[in-house]
Amino acid sequence: MKAAIAGASGYAGGEILRLLLSHPEIEIGAVTAGSNAGTLLGAHQPHLAPLAGRTLLETTDETLGGHDLVFLALPHGQSAAVAERLGEDTLVVDCGADFRLTDPAAWEHFYGGAHAGAWPYGLPELPGQRDGLRTTRRIAVPGCYPTAVTLAMFPAFAAGLAEPDVVVVAASGTSGAGKSLKPNLLGSEVMGSVGAYGVGGVHRHTPEMEQNLSPLAGAPVKVSFTPLLAPMSRGILATCTAPAKPGVTPGLLREAYQAATKDEPFLRLLPEGQWPTTSMTLGANTAALQVTLDERVGRVVAVVAIDNLTKGTAGGAIQSANLALGLSEELGLPLNGVAP
């Protein structure tokens, strides 16, 4: 099968390419870009040695046509127009936000403008999602933060162990912000410094977290979400807490997480006492999880580490694409990280 990648000069596009280079069933077809069209891929993705000599094409119907699947790694708002001109039997995997939210009101509040609709949500581990992904030709890849937070908290809600009032603080590497040329993303600014941004319920990933967890909680889940920018290129470390329901014990909590993760190839519940670090998952499609009950204050505390570009974007995209293509879900996706 042959894949085109639109937005191949960015970080998400580069990670899709990196993973596809090791994928046994998907061949890399057209690589396209916006303003970088016409230049060599090697100028933008110098780590992708085998593809360095490829020329970036314009993102058009012609260049994207004739592929079995197309990955869209485009700026917010551009995916709908591209997708509708691709054939209905082409698998379109959108790494942008355009088709993630089901609620038009949430879309309008957080993104503004008209809601484009919702596609099957590419998080197979979220109860209820996997089967729909097997038959779809359209996939909305989750946001990186919602991937992390949903994986950390769904077992607690699915087992009825937490109140629907979640506080999340998540530190992300700078690649989550893309290759944007903004002063606050310069190396001189980010090295040696952690900062908060998008505080107070304004980050666009907030409603996506609530959308994922509310059905499991059987009630509207409220998420207080604070993202942090950390001095690293990759990785998200999310700390998620919610009040424990009455009667929850450490044993019940651990059992719920074991049950929820034991058959999931990319969910790794760490042994008790070991806590996630992002380096565990660098370059891997694995989410490293740990959970505990803070009995002093009566809260469930779950911590998760993912690579924002791998499980949080490109790896998650390929995992869902594998399902839609009838392949093994795990195909071509690394379980181990690159460390130290």
Added chain:
Amino acid sequence: MKAAIAGASGYAGGEILRLLLSHPEIEIGAVTAGSNAGTLLGAHQPHLAPLAGRTLLETTDETLGGHDLVFLALPHGQSAAVAERLGEDTLVVDCGADFRLTDPAAWEHFYGGAHAGAWPYGLPELPGQRDGLRTTRRIAVPGCYPTAVTLAMFPAFAAGLAEPDVVVVAASGTSGAGKSLKPNLLGSEVMGSVGAYGVGGVHRHTPEMEQNLSPLAGAPVKVSFTPLLAPMSRGILATCTAPAKPGVTPGLLREAYQAATKDEPFLRLLPEGQWPTTSMTLGANTAALQVTLDERVGRVVAVVAIDNLTKGTAGGAIQSANLALGLSEELGLPLNGVAP
């Protein structure tokens, strides 16, 4: 006035020395160490050029005697014995935990062993503390995390705007762990990675936060505290949230923080919309604060950045010592950070 520094080869000791080098009224006397006694200070603190030729002495009654003030930057549990042999008119400033907690039960639960007692608490900004510091000869310097969290949340509690149920996630640079030779503190492990540790109500700084905030809240404050290790040498960025009391508005919240900070030389409430980064405060005795009301979920969210070694340890120690010595509280303490 002349100061001795016990524990001068460690990070807290080094920062005390760095600040004292610019202090117009305090002269550096004996510098002492444990196993490093007999070696040159320049081997351990190579950045302190003017002191590089000093020899580290043993930490004894003789070497510490004859000083107007003594800073103790010793491992947990050693300060009491040293302090009691120093004269009652010597100002003793303990950077360790030994005399921070007033509740023996909290001490035993979190630290184990017998409670040594409590000294005046060296956080002048905490309502009720400053006056006691002016007359004391014994100061317990707060922990770095409690300094950050207390400064972020005291205005909300003092103004009656928050419920006593706080969730804190705080990212710290590695110097907070001292010069301990542990594998998880090696550069290879920490660079490029954020990780959680001490999760679930077990970190020893937790009761200290509760001790500080409860009197202002008029009720026992519960703190869910999760510390993170971030890939930077210095800095703490703490995100603190609590349910807003009924009727709280953004305006009331901002007013409370303005009122609480406007006369405090080291508390800097940022302009609305600007959020703290640790680099703002690197090497400074300043705490950078911002607060907002997340109206979607009804929570106060306060974020604070400090330098764990400066305001979080050595700068806070000198600030309180200035008070006890009858000097201007701000003497010798930098307001600006070193950036980028």
Added chain:
Amino acid sequence: MKAAIAGASGYAGGEILRLLLSHPEIEIGAVTAGSNAGTLLGAHQPHLAPLAGRTLLETTDETLGGHDLVFLALPHGQSAAVAERLGEDTLVVDCGADFRLTDPAAWEHFYGGAHAGAWPYGLPELPGQRDGLRTTRRIAVPGCYPTAVTLAMFPAFAAGLAEPDVVVVAASGTSGAGKSLKPNLLGSEVMGSVGAYGVGGVHRHTPEMEQNLSPLAGAPVKVSFTPLLAPMSRGILATCTAPAKPGVTPGLLREAYQAATKDEPFLRLLPEGQWPTTSMTLGANTAALQVTLDERVGRVVAVVAIDNLTKGTAGGAIQSANLALGLSEELGLPLNGVAP
């Protein structure tokens, strides 16, 4: 085929395991350690999710026996004793220094003690080495710095374009120093700082560089080598310069490097004008090269980037093992890096 790894809790051992997890023809057998024997591999290599539950065994004849190949990632001086008790038909791949140097005098000068001898040198790209590796059962894996420097300079010497008087300054990530618990390797010390060490002709990798390049130069090559410790976990960036021979032109130089690299799968001569960065090669077995002629001063300047743990240690080891096992030299070795 089945491989044992001795020293599996260290950085070199961990990288061998990471690469073998993707190797289609080599299965991971015993994983052994020194003082960490009896503990779980996941405590030391938490990124190797699929192996986290493995228990580290003692390094003994029994645990290493019965394997087709054995990788030794042991402290300096221990390999000889282990190797001689393994059967002659077991492929032994030593990542340590013990069998790299052919000259006993150089060994004694730089390492001290008795010279253990020399094994075929595991750098297939070095002219004259590949064939010997195809038939050997003993391989001495090159040092990380000599790998970098040799790959940067052999084309110039092989083509007779440079005088045998080389100046090398090479910046390395901290993993090159292993997991040693030394204060100067703590994250607090290395982050935000570059420093020199082993300056003035005393670093042990110096004679190995000279040994590799002298036969090509047809004269004893002198290397002035200065290693730097850089604030990153992985990677070596080596700048190597030597006086150009009379008559050398930019064109001759480029041709020589093109000729020397065009059939080498792991040598990547960058397009003119693009210079290596270590991130290009992170996690890859690729060396990224660039060369120029500084006509103002008459010097060849070659710059190379490798991952010290991959091409510089574990990847180079597997590459040579592939040859010795009659497999494709490239098997299981990534060409692309992990970036950003």
Added chain:
Amino acid sequence: MKAAIAGASGYAGGEILRLLLSHPEIEIGAVTAGSNAGTLLGAHQPHLAPLAGRTLLETTDETLGGHDLVFLALPHGQSAAVAERLGEDTLVVDCGADFRLTDPAAWEHFYGGAHAGAWPYGLPELPGQRDGLRTTRRIAVPGCYPTAVTLAMFPAFAAGLAEPDVVVVAASGTSGAGKSLKPNLLGSEVMGSVGAYGVGGVHRHTPEMEQNLSPLAGAPVKVSFTPLLAPMSRGILATCTAPAKPGVTPGLLREAYQAATKDEPFLRLLPEGQWPTTSMTLGANTAALQVTLDERVGRVVAVVAIDNLTKGTAGGAIQSANLALGLSEELGLPLNGVAP
């Protein structure tokens, strides 16, 4: 005395302001900018708490007029026009390159365009420079790399111990490139990576190094210069080597460096065996030096660490300004670094 700072929103301008905040004799007057004029300084230099509320003015004759001294931290090529409209009795300190080179041919070769002339060169430690700085109203602040390299090598040339054929490899933090919004300066790109740039005799700082050292060598000094970008915000670590003259011994070399540095307040020759790291000098106006003789290859090897923004730019500027203003050369300049 009152100083205006033109270019106050950039990194050099910010560092001048940081240092002036502690300068007892110079008051901060107008702060001006280009496209950032009209915005608050706190938006660009959030670490400069005491100045955060200042508004950046346009850079005009009016805003810069009426000051005793004016620091220019402007893009290359703009200083001449600004300077000529300031009165002749105003001390103008140019942090740009415009007036550094004395040789018009070198200027044209490396910078292009017309040569603006040369001003007294603000490196008081360079033999022959200090006296001229005491009386001038115009100062050309040296480039950051030339500062480092000149300080490392002048003692060897002044004492006649080295041949005029220098090889320099210098790793710099990213702030040396300023706040330019270029993809290769993004945090995601620079963290975890060292790379070379400007290789092969093309970096503009090369002729400045040669200009400084040639008079001392009594012959034209050739410099092979390779700059590296390292994953840190601040600091330069330069390794400089040159063939030793016949008869040079380690003792002669050490004596020469001791003699050249002993009366210089900002030159710190480390004890034998200790090598510079940039963290030693972070935020300090100190240069940390070490030198050795590599007797195997007959080369002098000198290593220097400076903070590129402090001694390499703003601190050097203030040091020279102090001289020109008749103040103590050391006034307001920190000797110690901020570490860890």
